[in-house]
Ligand SMILES: NC(=O)C1=CN([C@@H]2O[C@H](COP(=O)(O)OP(=O)(O)OC[C@H]3O[C@@H](n4cnc5c(N)ncnc54)[C@H](OP(=O)(O)O)[C@@H]3O)[C@@H](O)[C@H]2O)C=CC1
């Protein structure tokens with residue numbers, strides 16, 4: 096069998112077939128494996144003329160057709176399928192071969208796979224991919240992590256197929272071990288927070304101010320031309336104008352208010368707790384999706400407590416305040432995610448280059464936004480900046496929008512509209528910028544009931560007090 100293909104793909108579903116076609120368009124001879132013959136045929140049928148694309152039904156044919164060092168990727172569901180693919184591949188792999196898992200795998204699983212395959216001389220990469228179907232076909236954002244030397248073999252292919260922000264490709268080496276999947280996990284955590292914040296602003300405008308989907312479409316379209324320019328605002332504008340073919344109602348109004356999730360947001364929260372690092376807006380977004388699932392209970396509770404919201408007056412000022420509120424919230428969501436990466440980079444010895452993370456997120460991915468442009472300078476000044484809020488220019492950005500978010504949240508509280516992600520973004524901000532928090536009282540309480548000791552502000556050391564034991568239980 097002649098080994099004349101540049102890249103192999105395992106799993107010719109939505110992501111695998113599109114990314115492979117993208118590689119072929121960039122001049123790489125591309126071969127894909129899928130057990131289903133119709134997927135192989137569909138791949139070949141979708142290929143552009145003058146590109147080299149082949150679909151095969153055996154793993155052996157795919158692997159043995161690749162030039163060495165062999166470069167291949169699997170785009171299969173996370174979990175058992177990834178291990179099943181690895182087991183099927185192993186008999187055909189050789190030392191120096193490179194296998195990428197481009198799915199949304201849990202980074203701890205990836206780390207175990209990196210080590211398992213390292214023992215056999217095989218380079219295993221965990222690579223987050225963002226951008227969905229269209230992104231995979233035309234230019235995704237990609238977050239690969241693994242062996243830095245082996246990355247040099249992947250770099251030319253990945254850079255040519257990646258989305259571009261200006262002239263710079265939105266793919267870069269994200270660090271050792273499972274860094275690629277860790278960065279993608281946090282990307283998705285931020286995605287959860289931004290989506291939740293947008294839905295909260297929608298709630299203020301729709302249930303609170305009573306404006307129509309047409310108006311919402313125009314407002315979001317307008318926002319997408321300014322400071323909020325982003326993929327998520329763009330698609331939301333599109334959503335508001337879309338009609339349901341069956342009923343001719345606006346489709347968004349016909350969709351059940353129960354949010355799905357596949358786990359990456361939850362993992363981000365769980366991992367943040369372990370580090371530990373505070374990412375309350377991401378936590379709030381995960382919790383909001385969970386709460387949404389309890390529809391039956393919510394319907395019962397609404398009957399008991401009433402679910403009617405108060406009226407919020409619709410004015411141009413409100414629209415501007417909401418725009419600033421979202422910009423503030425988005426910046427805090429990024430700040431929380433990036434602070435998590437800064438900490439994980441050190442604690443988990445992944446060496447994640449934060450300036451590259453910003454670059455990779457600038458185009459192609461779900462959380463791309465104009466705001467990211469403001470962060471480049473911050474990380475150029477201090478590449479391992481522990482928190483964006485410490486940068487002077489970001490401080491100006493937040494201070495200029497602080498009044499708006501306080502006003503919006505105050506109005507929403509009165510109107511009974513829950514702003515859990517936005518509210519927690521402001522509380523995070525207020526806590527982070529507090530020279531003195533109220534946690535001195537917590538320390539006193541811990542020492543009172545458990546002799547856990549405390550430190551003092553006026554001298555070094557660890558102290559315990561015999562608090563008033565008269566009333567103790
Ligand atoms: N869709 C999206 O927008 C995004 C998806 N991802 C991630 O990419 C990965 C792939 O997603 P997507 O392309 O949407 O999924 P699809 O369901 O469209 O495709 C999955 C592919 O994996 C194959 N497959 C499943 N199990 C096995 C197995 N045990 N052995 C070999 N092949 C197997 C399927 O084969 P067949 O059905 O032919 O048997 C199919 O070709 C997932 O991890 C997903 O989370 C990441 C970013 C965005």
Ligand SMILES: O=C(CO)[C@H](O)[C@H](O)COP(=O)(O)O
Pocket residue numbers: 199224225226227283286355356357358359360461
């Ligand atoms: O990775 C993605 C986008 O970046 C996938 O679309 C993922 O499925 C989104 O997560 P969830 O399904 O939990 O909303």
